Amino acid sequence: MITIEQRAEFRKHFRNNIPTRLMTDRIVKGVVFCCVVVAVVPLGSILIEVIRNGGPVLSVDFLTQIPGAVGSSQLGGVGPAIQGTLLLIGLSSLIGVPVGVLGGIFLSEFGSNKLGNTVRFFNDVLAEFPTIVIGLFAFVMIVLTFGSFSILAGTFALSIIMLPIITRTTEESLKLVPVTYREAGYALGIKRWVVITRILLTSAKSGLITGIMLAVARIGGETAPLIFTILGSSQFFSGLDQPVDALPLRIWRLSLLPYNSSIAEGWGAALVLIMIVLSLNIGIRYIFLRKQGGGGGRFRIARGG
Amino acid sequence: MGDKVFKIAAAVAATYVLAIIVLMVFQLINGSSAIWSKEGISFLTGSSWNAVEGRESYGAAPYIAGTFVTAGLAMLIGVPISMGIAMFMSELAPKFLRTPLSFVIELLAAVPSVIYGLWGIYIFRDYVRNWIEAPLNSTFGNSVWFLSGAPFGLDIFTASLVLAIMIIPTISSISREIMIAVPNSQREAAYMLGATKWEVFKMAVVPYSKSGLVGASILGLGRAVGETMAVTMLIGNATGSSAFPSSLFAPGQTMSSIIANEFAEASAGSLHLAALIGIGLILFIVAIGINIVAQLLVSRVLKAHEGAVLA
Numbered sequence: 001m002i003t004i005e006q007r008a009e010f011r012k013h014f015r016n017n018i019p020t021r022l023m024t025d026r027i028v029k030g031v032v033f034c035c036v037v038v039a040v041v042p043l044g045s046i047l048i049e050v051i052r053n054g055g056p057v058l059s060v061d062f063l064t065q066i067p068g069a070v071g072s073s074q075l076g077g078v079g080p081a082i083q084g085t086l087l088l089i090g091l092s093s094l095i096g097v098p099v100g101v102l103g104g105i106f107l108s109e110f111g112s113n114k115l116g117n118t119v120r121f122f123n124d125v126l127a128e129f130p131t132i133v134i135g136l137f138a139f140v141m142i143v144l145t146f147g148s149f150s151i152l153a154g155t156f157a158l159s160i161i162m163l164p165i166i167t168r169t170t171e172e173s174l175k176l177v178p179v180t181y182r183e184a185g186y187a188l189g190i191k192r193w194v195v196i197t198r199i200l201l202t203s204a205k206s207g208l209i210t211g212i213m214l215a216v217a218r219i220g221g222e223t224a225p226l227i228f229t230i231l232g233s234s235q236f237f238s239g240l241d242q243p244v245d246a247l248p249l250r251i252w253r254l255s256l257l258p259y260n261s262s263i264a265e266g267w268g269a270a271l272v273l274i275m276i277v278l279s280l281n282i283g284i285r286y287i288f289l290r291k292q293g294g295g296g297g298r299f300r301i302a303r304g305g
Numbered sequence: 306m307g308d309k310v311f312k313i314a315a316a317v318a319a320t321y322v323l324a325i326i327v328l329m330v331f332q333l334i335n336g337s338s339a340i341w342s343k344e345g346i347s348f349l350t351g352s353s354w355n356a357v358e359g360r361e362s363y364g365a366a367p368y369i370a371g372t373f374v375t376a377g378l379a380m381l382i383g384v385p386i387s388m389g390i391a392m393f394m395s396e397l398a399p400k401f402l403r404t405p406l407s408f409v410i411e412l413l414a415a416v417p418s419v420i421y422g423l424w425g426i427y428i429f430r431d432y433v434r435n436w437i438e439a440p441l442n443s444t445f446g447n448s449v450w451f452l453s454g455a456p457f458g459l460d461i462f463t464a465s466l467v468l469a470i471m472i473i474p475t476i477s478s479i480s481r482e483i484m485i486a487v488p489n490s491q492r493e494a495a496y497m498l499g500a501t502k503w504e505v506f507k508m509a510v511v512p513y514s515k516s517g518l519v520g521a522s523i524l525g526l527g528r529a530v531g532e533t534m535a536v537t538m539l540i541g542n543a544t545g546s547s548a549f550p551s552s553l554f555a556p557g558q559t560m561s562s563i564i565a566n567e568f569a570e571a572s573a574g575s576l577h578l579a580a581l582i583g584i585g586l587i588l589f590i591v592a593i594g595i596n597i598v599a600q601l602l603v604s605r606v607l608k609a610h611e612g613a614v615l616a
Contacts, residue, residue, distance in 0.1 A: 014499040025501035029397060035389030036406070039477070042470045043413045046424045053427075102318030110312055111319070119319045122326055124604070125596045128524060130531020132561045133592065136585040137329045140336045144573060160325055167322070193311035221417025224533035227565055248419045252534060255423050263427065270420050281415045285408060 047274070054271030057264050063272070067234045067250070073261050078269045080236045084151070084244035085276070087237055088230070089216055091155040096162035097212055103163070104170020104211075105196055111171070120171075127164035134160050135225025142229070149231035149243045157225040162215035169214065173207020174200055210284050217280040221273060223248035247273040329589065337583035339576055348583060352546040356570065356577045363580040365560070365587060367548035372559040372591070374550040375461055375536065376529035379468035383529075384522050387473050391480035392506055407478065414474035422538030425467045426459075430539070433466060434458035438554055454554040457541070462553040464540040468532055472525035479524060479603065483517035484510055520602025527595040530561075531588065537562040560588045 061077055068076025103123070107116055138157035143149055177200050185195035201208065226232075231243040232253060247269055254266035340348055344363055351364020394406055438456035445452045454460075487510050495509040511518070541556020544567075548558040558566075564581050571577040 010498055021501055021504065025503045028503040032389040032393045032397060035386045036393050038386055039390055039413065039470070039473050040409060042424075042429075043409065043416070045428065046416060046420065049424055049428050050420065099318045099321055102315045103322065106312075106315035106319035110315060115316070115319070119322055121600060121604075123322050124600050125593060126322055126326065128527050128596050128599070130527075130533070130561060130588055130592050132531065132533045132564055133329070133333075133585050133589045136336075136564065136582055137332055140332045140582065141328070144336075163322065163325075167319075192308045194307070196311070217415055221415075221419070223417065223419040224561070224565060227568055248417055248534075251419050251423060252538070255419075255426060255538060266423060270423055273417060274420055277415055277417060278412065281412060 050267060050270050050274055053264070053267035054269075057268030058271065062265075062268055066236070067265070068261070070257065070259075070262070073259075075261055076265060078245075078247065078250055078265065078272065080233060080245040081247045081250040081269060082272060083237055084230065084233075084246040085220060085248075085273075087151060087244065088154050088158055088226075088246055089220055091151065092158035092162055092219055093212070093216065095155065095159035096166060096215060099159075100163045100166025100211075100215070101170050101201075101208065103167040104174065105201075107167065107171040108174035109192075109196060109200075123164045123167050126160070127168065130224075131157075131161055131222055132224040135228040138225060139228035146241065148241055149229065150241045151230055151237070151244045152240050153229035154226055154244070154246070157229050158219040158222060161222060161225070162219050165215040165218060166211045169211025170204075170208055173204040173211070176207065177203045206287050210287055213280050213284045213287075217277050217284070220280070221248055221277050223252055227252075247276075333582060333586040333589055337579050337586050339579035340583040343576065344580075348580070349587070352549060354545040354548075356567075361576050363576070363583075365580075365584050367543075367546060367550075368558050368560045368563050368584060369587065371461070371540070371548060371550055371557040372530055372561070372588075375465045375468055375540070375557070375559055376526055378461070378465035378553075379472055379529045380522065380526055382466065383469035383472045383525060384476060386469070387476035387480060387522075387525070388518070390473065390477040391484055392510075394477070394481045395484035396502060396506055396510070407481065410474050410477055413470070414478070418471065418532060418534040419538075421467055421471055421535040425463065425535060425539045429467065430458035430463055433463045438462060442554060450551075451553050454552040456554045457556070459539055459541040459556060460554050461540060461550055461557040464536045464557070464559075465553075467535050467539055468529050471532060471535060472529050475528050476521050476525035479521035480518050483514045483521060483603070486517075487513045516602050516605065520599045520605075523595055523599035524603065527592055527599060530595060531592050533561040533565050537565045542566055560584050560591075564588075 057075065062075065063077065063082060064079045065077030066080055067078065068074050103119070107120055107123075110116065111120065135157050138153050138160070142153035142156050146152075181199055181203055182195060185199050186192075190198075226246050226249045230246060230249070232249045233243045233245045235245075237244055251266050251269045251273065254262045254269065257263070340363060344351065348363060348365055349369070350366050351362070352366045353362045353364050354367075355362045390410065394403055394410075398406060434456050438458070438460075441452050442454070442456045447453070491509040491513055492505050495505040500508060536559055540558060540562055542562065543556040543558050544563070548556075550557050564584055567577070568581060571581055
């Protein structure tokens with residue numbers, strides 16, 4: 001409660017110095033607007049520079065050929081890196097999506113207990129965890145155990161990174177499904193797990209896809225864990241137990257080389273990577289907006305049960 | 306029957322996260338045990354870094370200091386700007402601008418860190434050196450210790466600036482959610498007394514959401530501490546006692562950047578590798594501490610506002 005003295009003080013404050021207060025307000029608004037500009041300028045600069053420097057390099061050869069010899073003036077390609085990134089995304093999703101979705105189902109449907117709260121909390125902690133530590137962990141776990149850098153180790157690391165994102169978005173989108181959908185399912189005598197997989201998951205589909213794409217965009221640009229796991233290579237994929245290349249890793253390696261051709265290739269690879277990541281993000285936005293405009297998820301009862 | 310199997314499968318998938326964290330602690334301790342038994346506590350306090358066989362000696366103190374200095378500077382620059390953005394998006398911006406603006410800020414978070422690094426090395430670095438570092442250095446270089454040295458562009462200052470840019474989207478989007486979660490009655494009460502927008506923000510929004518805003522900033526700190534690629538590419542990579550942050554314009558090294566930089570030189574089973582994994586363990590402990598505090602602060606504020614935060 002506000003005491004009478006405090007109220008008097010407030011009244012005095014708000015009655016006096018009106019011009020000064022309006023001035024302060026205007027200055028603050030200006031400063032705040034500058035903050036927004038300061039944040040937007042780097043994004044604009046990054047996009048412009050990546051397109052300006054990377055655009056001229058793009059060609060069919062650049063996208064499909066293997067990298068040239070280090071230091072040669074001839075431009076090599078980033079074919080293996082693109083292939084590696086796509087393979088890594090696909091393989092990591094094979095682990096990350098089912099485990100993440102199941103985890104999200106657990107949290108949403110069976111998770112209002114101690115185990116659920118613990119998992120939810122550490123899931124959020126893991127979501128913000130330094131990826132380099134996850135990479136080191138995958139190195140000790142997989143690379144040292146099996147004795148070679150491999151795409152499997154990279155898959156292991158990246159699936160750990162995507163897991164918490166998918167778990168969280170799954171839980172949140174399942175909680176948004178109206179309880180009447182569940183009740184309708186139970187009323188028909190459908191088993192609980194069928195209600196979850198056939199009714200709830202289809203209703204929450206757009207939320208699930210958003211989460212998966214968010215996770216894919218995140219691991220697509222991830223570099224640090226790859227240093228310890230897939231190592232990098234200048235050849236195309238040659239087996240699950242062999243090193244592969246990936247776009248972010250290739251950009252890093254190219255940026256360390258002192259040759260103009262390498263730097264040009266680096267910008268080209270950056271353009272390819274940024275197009276993949278940003279189109280995923282814009283796609284998410286599109287799905288999300290359509291969901292908001294469409295009013296509720298589509299609902300269909302599938303066979304079975 | 307099917308229900309039971311399904312519930313167990315879901316529970317197993319959920320516990321996977323816990324298993325990973327426990328296994329991570331175990332593996333990092335295991336992998337770095339050699340360095341702890343050789344260096345003991347001096348691994349945390351020492352500053353010599355020598356990987357030559359026979360004369361090996363490792364101390365992580367300069368890199369721990371480097372991590373905290375760069376992350377601290379990034380917070381110093383990034384937090385006020387993020388709060389400004391969050392205030393603009395939740396209080397000031399007209400409705401038609403809010404969605405596109407939050408989208409742009411989220412895109413800033415989506416740019417991979419290696420591209421920040423590339424942009425930092427070839428574009429941003431020159432601007433920083435010519436327009437900020439050189440003038441500051443020539444004016445104050447002799448009198449202020451942390452502005453001394455020859456500005457080169459690849460140093461603690463540039464790395465911190467890029468880190469600040471990278472943590473702005475994290476902090477500002479969570480802060481925005483937290484400010485939106487403040488009940489409108491709080492604002493209306495202040496408006497009723499005749500407060501200006503800034504006074505409403507200062508007197509009604511901030512006090513109500515303080516702990517959440519602190520939590521959002523700490524989440525940003527967590528990201529700054531763990532960030533690897535952009536820092537590795539920009540910090541100049543000093544090792545040993547010269548890596549101690551002595552000036553903003555001197556090259557430094559952070560925990561994550563030394564792991565990324567020296568990993569290729571460390572052979573399996575060597576003390577060097579154990580030292581790098583040991584630094585990883587320190588980073589793990591620091592990051593998990595920061596994240597736990599941040600989650601506790603943020604989730605308490607957003608509890609009434611389910612589903613608000615999106616990493």
